[in-house]
Amino acid sequence: xxxxxxxxxxxxxxxxxxxxxxxxxxxxxxxxxxxxxxxxxxxxxxxxxxxxxxxxxxxxxxxxxxxxxxxxxxxxxxxxxxxxxxxxxxxxxxxxxxxxxxxxxxxxxxxxxxxxxxxxxxxxxxxxxxxxxxxxxxxxxxxxxxxxxxxxxxxxxxx
Numbered sequence: 001x002x003x004x005x006x007x008x009x010x011x012x013x014x015x016x017x018x019x020x021x022x023x024x025x026x027x028x029x030x031x032x033x034x035x036x037x038x039x040x041x042x043x044x045x046x047x048x049x050x051x052x053x054x055x056x057x058x059x060x061x062x063x064x065x066x067x068x069x070x071x072x073x074x075x076x077x078x079x080x081x082x083x084x085x086x087x088x089x090x091x092x093x094x095x096x097x098x099x100x101x102x103x104x105x106x107x108x109x110x111x112x113x114x115x116x117x118x119x120x121x122x123x124x125x126x127x128x129x130x131x132x133x134x135x136x137x138x139x140x141x142x143x144x145x146x147x148x149x150x151x152x153x154x155x156x157x158x159x
Contacts, residue, residue, distance in 0.1 A: 004115065009067060016063035016111060020104040023056055040098040043088045050088050053098070057081045060107050069114045072125030077107040079132070 004010045024037040039057075042049040061077050069077075084103035088094040114121040 012063050012066050013111070013115070016060045016108055019056060019060055019063075020108040023053065023104040024102040025105065036099040037102075037104075039084070039088075039104065040095040043095040043098055050085060053088065054081065054085050057084065057104055057107070060104055060111070064107065064111045064114070067111060067115060068118070069111060070118075070122045070125060072129050073110050073114055073121060076125055076128055077110055080106045080110075 004013060022037055023039040025035040026037045028035050039053045042053040042056075045052070058081070061074060061081065064074055064077055080101075080103040084098060084101050087097040087101070090097070110121070113124070
C-alpha cells in the first residue's frame with residue numbers, strides 16, 4: 001500500500017480511501033461475502049441520486065489531482081466514473097452494474113499505484129490512453145464503413 005510522509009497528503013489519501021469504501025464496499029449482504037456501497041443505493045433515487053454519486057466520486061478525482069497523479073491517470077479515473085455514471089442511469093440494471101463496477105475502488109487503486117511507483121503508473125496510463133484512442137478510432141472507422149456500405153447498398157437497391 002502507498003505510504004506518505006506529509007500529513008496533509010496522508011489525510012488526502014485516507015479521505016479518498018474512506019470515500020471509495022463508503023461508495024463501493026461499506027455494506028454486506030447478510031449471510032454472504034457480497035459487498036456493495038451506497039453508490040448503487042443512491043442510484044435508486046431518480047435524478048438526484050446519480051448526481052450525488054457522481055459528485056462523491058468526483059471527490060476521489062480531486063484527491064488524485066492533489067496527490068500529483070498525472071493527466072493520463074486522471075483521465076482514466078474520469079472514464080471509470082463516466083462509465084459508472086452512464087450505465088448507472090439505466091433504471092435498476094444500472095444500479096446492479098454500479099454494485100459490480102466499483103469505479104471508486106478502481107480509482108483508489110490507480111491513486112495507490114501512482115503513489116507506489118509514479119513512473120510505472122504514468123507509463124501504464126500512457127499505454128492505456130493509446131489503447132483507448134486506437135479502440136475508439138477502430139470503432140469509428142467501422143461505423144463509417146458500415147454507413148458507407150449501407151448507403152451503397154441502398155443506392156443499388158433504388159437505382
